[in-house]
Amino acid sequence: MTTHDTTIDPSIDPAGYHRGLIPEVVHHEPATKPVKFYQVGSFAVGNRLLPLEVRSVQSDPNRTNALTSGHRACQGCGEALGARYALDAAMHAADGKIVAVNATGCLEVFSTPYPETSWRVAWLHSLFGNAPAVASGVAAAYKAMGREDIRVVAQGGDGGTVDIGFGCLSGMFERNDDVLYICYDNEAYMNTGIQRSGATPPAARTATTQAVGDEPGNVFGQGKDLPRIAMAHEIPYVATASVADLRDLEAKVHRAMSMRGARYIHVMVPCPLGWGTAASDTLQIARLATQSGIFPVFEAEYGEVVASSPIRRQVPVEDYLKGQKRFAHLFKPKRRDDVIARMQAQADRNIRRYNLLPQGGSPDAPEATEGSL
Amino acid sequence: MQKPFAITLNLGSSLANHTGSWRTEKPVYVDLLPPCNKACPAGENIQQWLFHAEEGNYEAAWRQLTQDNPFPAIMGRVCYHPCQDSCNRAEVDESVGINAVERFLGDQALAEGWSFTAPTELSGKQVLVIGAGPSGLSAAYHLRRLGHEVTVRDAGPMAGGMMRFGIPSYRLPRTILDAEVKRITDMGVAIELNAKVEDLEAAFAEGFDAIFCAVGAHIGKRAYIPAGESARILDAVAYLHAVETEEEKPMLGRRVVIYGGGNTAIDAARTAKRLGAEEAIIVYRRNRDKMPAHDFEVEEALEEGILLKWLSTIKHVDDGKMVVEKMALDETGFPQPTGEFEELEADSLILALGQEADLGFLNGVEGIAIADGVVTVDGSMMTGRAGIFAGGDMVPAERTVTVAVGHGKKAARNIDAYLRGTPYAPAPKAPVATFDKLTTWYYADAPHQHRAHLEGARRASTFDEVVTGLDEQTAQFEARRCMSCGNCFSCDNCFGVCPDNAVKKVDIAKGYAIDYDYCKGCGLCVAECPCGSIHMVPED
Ligand SMILES: Cc1cc2nc3c(=O)[nH]c(=O)nc-3n(C[C@H](O)[C@H](O)[C@H](O)COP(=O)(O)OP(=O)(O)OC[C@H]3O[C@@H](n4cnc5c(N)ncnc54)[C@H](O)[C@@H]3O)c2cc1C
Ligand SMILES: Cc1ncc(C[n+]2csc(CCOP(=O)(O)OP(=O)(O)O)c2C)c(N)n1
Ligand code: SF4
């Protein structure tokens, strides 16, 4: 972790920062607490050698299981896993006092075919595009009731977040409403059959960006980088996380829950169906995304990046792409080195922008491998 | 039940929905054989004792280890650790320093005075063990644990075999050897010294129910080298034996030449140097790559100033000098004479050309077959004569302390079965936890901790131990580098990564179970188990 700290003057109302009082950003504790070196399983969910208080929430046999068994998500669903990770951590941080507001999408459909539900938290669903607004309303209601101990989390897919819910979300950010919004990014509208969203990567094949023509798949140069857009709102906290790095994800949820105001966490959650990967590869593919640099994992406070997770075992973007059927046309029938190079350039830019190879690392990505980490 | 419009489900939790029915394959927990365990000639369950050491539970680790091998402090010094050569961690960074941790545990046991428990149930059977080397002592230990009366007879004045009369004390301090042997006699094993067995039949006739022979291989092989009358030529094993037993250490002069390329040659050279030789030169027919001696031993010898002369054979020895012919390797790697000669000044020559077993005591024993100078045994270590077993250097196998210890254990288990009249059926071996079964992402980067060595110049004049042990913290660090290949180490990954919460923690400390009512068979737990302890099997 590149460590930074945002020293906040407690006498200033946090909302003030967002109105232009820029806090000084200095070195500070990273969200991920470094765990003492226990060789075996230091990156694993649990660790029998760790004292109880520093173990992950997921390793606790009494964790909430906010999203319980019997849900109808596909085998190996990254979104189901990411949502349980995040909400269990939020429940842990808020002592169980959470209300979750869910946008329409797979997460809502597979968990709650009315009147049956998999949720074990107070949970609300209204529409596809209005989750941030509903969450703002819930927060306002609890404030009016003097129950600010009850915390509000909103969640949705990338379509619900970066596209249809975007206006409501921007408003929620702008007003600095006391809501933690979590986006589970599986890079397309999965629930309705894998249509392109503003978060779909270039070159990816979706139902609406077929692998045909000279520039097969989704076009380059479009789409939205929502974590950076959220940062531009200068809200207290913005972070990206991966379902493949549980401890980092939990630490970020805890960090966000320790703050008030508008907070945003963007979690990468591979979708075996939409990406064309084996159900058992969900975490492996998510790791390849971070280790190639194509998905940067970082934290920002009040619009400034304060920490990023360095790449541990760098791989070329090709290793990430070739395991996914949505990118198969980049390798067959003809290998598209030009397109792969453009994707690599994006990863390289992330590496520069977020300082993902602080120890230097090779400017050129390493040779393509069998693609296993 | 009548349901409102568009409603098909009952009110309630999705727990009513058994998604396990989607599954075509299911995950099952397995225990695989770690490659280190597989490679250990003494059959130690390394992964399991490292598991205890990781937790700082050194006594449990030591007890686990000594179920297979009674000599951890010795092993931690002289074993060539083939386990480390096959350790999966080598493919991540460097192999786990298994041998160093073993030594730490052995030393810890001696410091704490941990002892073996004598058997509570006695079989009433008597077993004679011939030879108090590692193989004989290991057999005696295991036989005793199994409840038998054991008598060990050795020709020598002290127990230990080649561990005492071959391996020099700068590699194995005698206090360590003595203490680990004593722990075995404390269990009620009788060792008779200066008691050479000359006639096996006569010994058998004394009333023993079974015999284990482990007399080693002590006769130095000779090569014909023309020599002048005053040439001083010794054999390495006899030389090392004399150094160990005689008050007056054998004096070899200023320049000593050692002929041979194995570990014995290296030990003889290093010993000669310690006893005052100004120069000790090892002459070997082939080159360094072909030397049977281990790299680390050659390295240590070089550090002590031992000289090595490759591709040379000794043609003639005289007082004060010898003639050496240069050799060249042919395409098959075999050394061929070149006809080029040179003279080498030397006061004495030590021959280290390998050892042969002295099998005279087997003369006339019916059924025993000897081939290539060693005794033939079957898969149960039994010779052709029922009730007589053999192991160690006197049977066909690699000649190391650890192989000898392994033979002793295997023979003991088979002797036990033989005495009880039941066939010995070892537990079937699990499939090997090969590297491809691991997901090494989860193991933190942890560099190998090396043991310190006394400085070359300082050690060349004393018999102080060359390699120092690890302290507790470092030993534990090293133990924790173990990846627990093929055996669950309670990392909670399976419990965590299941998107369906279908993995249950049955017991907080250890023990997981898969809830097949909800397991959809995605295989994430299998893919993400760091150590490969979960397998996918088809549903029936
Ligand atoms: C110089 C040297 C260094 C070595 N270094 C190493 C090393 O670092 N690591 C390693 O793993 N291996 C090493 N070895 C090899 C190892 O010592 C042997 O493989 C091992 O000791 C063999 O064990 P054993 O029990 O079969 O025989 P031995 O250790 O040879 O013991 C046999 C015993 O039987 C006794 N005996 C013989 N005949 C009779 C009889 N008729 N009646 C009663 N008793 C008898 C002998 O006195 C002896 O005590 C080394 C060997 C040498 C020579
Ligand atoms: C206003 C509106 N338009 C369209 C839909 C249909 N719809 C339901 S879910 C969904 C896609 C959701 O995509 P995303 O937000 O990325 O979530 P995912 O399913 O991928 O998790 C769509 C288009 C809807 N429910 N409401
Ligand atoms: S990592 Fe541990 S279990 Fe695996 S081979 Fe090495 S010592 Fe054995």
Ligand code: SF4
């Ligand atoms: S994932 Fe961890 S806890 Fe589960 S079986 Fe493997 S080692 Fe054990």
Ligand SMILES: [Mg+2]
């Ligand atoms: Mg989506």
